[in-house]
Amino acid sequence: MTHLSRRRLFQMTGALALASTAPARAAPLADDWSGDVAILRQAWETMHPGIHRYSSPEQIAARLDGLADAWRTPASFRERFLALTRVTALVKCGHTYPSPYNGGDLVVAQLYPDRALVPFRFRWIGRSMIVLRDDSGAGLFPRGSAIEAIEGVRAGDILDRLIPLARADGDNDGKRISLMEVRGDDGFETFDIHLPLVLPGLSDAADFTLENGRIVRAPLLTLAQRKAAGAPERPSGANPCSMETGPDGVARLTMPGWALYDSDFAWQAWLGQTMDDLSAEGARGLIVDLRGNEGGLDCGNVIISRLIDRDLALSRTQRFVRYRRAPDALHPHLETWDRSFLDWGDAAAGPDDRGFYRLTRYDEDGETFIIRPEGRRFAGPVVVLCDASNSSATFQFAQMVKDNGLATLLGQATGGNRRGINGGAFFFLRLPASGIVVDLPLIASFPDTPQPDAPIFPDVEVATSAMDIALGRDPQMAAATALILGTAARTGACR
16 A cells, blocks of 8 residues: 655645745635535545544534634634634544645745744754754854743743644644654645744744743744755655665665655665665664654565565555545545546445445455565664654554564654554545645555554654754664664674
8 A cells, every 4th residue: 555645746836936925914804615614524524534533423513514604704814724724633634634735826825924934943842942953044043952932922832732733643642743843844844834823923023032031032934935944855856865884884774755656766676776785785784764754655665575584464454445436526626646536446345334445456465465575685683763753654664663573663652543544545625715725535544453542652762852952963873873783793793
């Protein structure tokens, strides 16, 4: 099964220019958008496979009724967007949210109408914002310093307002907190979109309270400035991954993203050859760095194929969709990269007494998915660095290697949820009155046995401190290296 990141699909090239030139203050909208809610309601009721995983039909209906009322009432675009976000977040699905990536120029311009983005990158440690990089241009926010308040509102209180707006599976708040960081991973940072929603009036400049009590007033950034401070976009055929073997003999495979479906890069051949070379070169161990990697294609299967010496059968008996053919009335509003998702045909068997159709389209024999050994097996110690970003294909990779004893997970708890996630195939539901696009996952996975509402926890938990950030230390990589060298010393460089 392929888990696709949708971040680059249907993007509009003029978004940045529009966002940087939009009026600073938008007048309240008087348009009635409640017809969009009717479209969203039909899509969720007939097509969303996880809509009732954490909410009853009555709860979903009541929330949509409230949204329809809000979208009839004059309000700003941001206020209406906030009302929608509260509803989608309560679905508790990491793939159900209003996406700026697919909304086009007008939506992006209205989400970023002014200068309202914090002038630094940061991550949350406890209830403090720890600066990763200062983008003020004036050295106002040293790396590793803590931001304790914005405009007099304590950072922890801001986080409390943001968490209910974040997309995540079940009660995995670690994923929600991760999304509300600014690390430079995303073209549209979730925190940047939502901070002005919970701190209305934030514009042009703001007061930031540091941990020593000093208040720094700093200009805020536009979206164009945020983008300019980031890394340049990688060409389609470029390799986003890297493999380096240090003097210690430990190979380090860095994989910041698996969203390679639209790439010209021959990733399967490169990754297969790279894994094959490990044994030939006598690597003492392998560290696979998946931190910050939400998912994409099933790149991890190539890695697993070099770690096993027999077929690895993974159950696929609990995968379902909610429809065989999408309702005709919704077709004009459904965008995707594969129109065959409109009609699963014989690949969707059912419905069962719950209204689900058993999906066999991606199964090899209708019952299991098998990863077979390929290339040269690497028998040395393997450590996978994980964090709360790992919530789709990377979540399932982490679960596979842990459950089958193929690697040691080290770092922080993953995103995703052991009760299953929704994804695999998607429509992008374009709501015509508002222009907003809501991502609609189509395939639900359910575990064979009851599971807790929880992420995958690492075998070895290693946290990052503010001092680590200030000094540029990587405690997870250091711990993984020490673990591998200790294992290699006991068992030999390569088993």
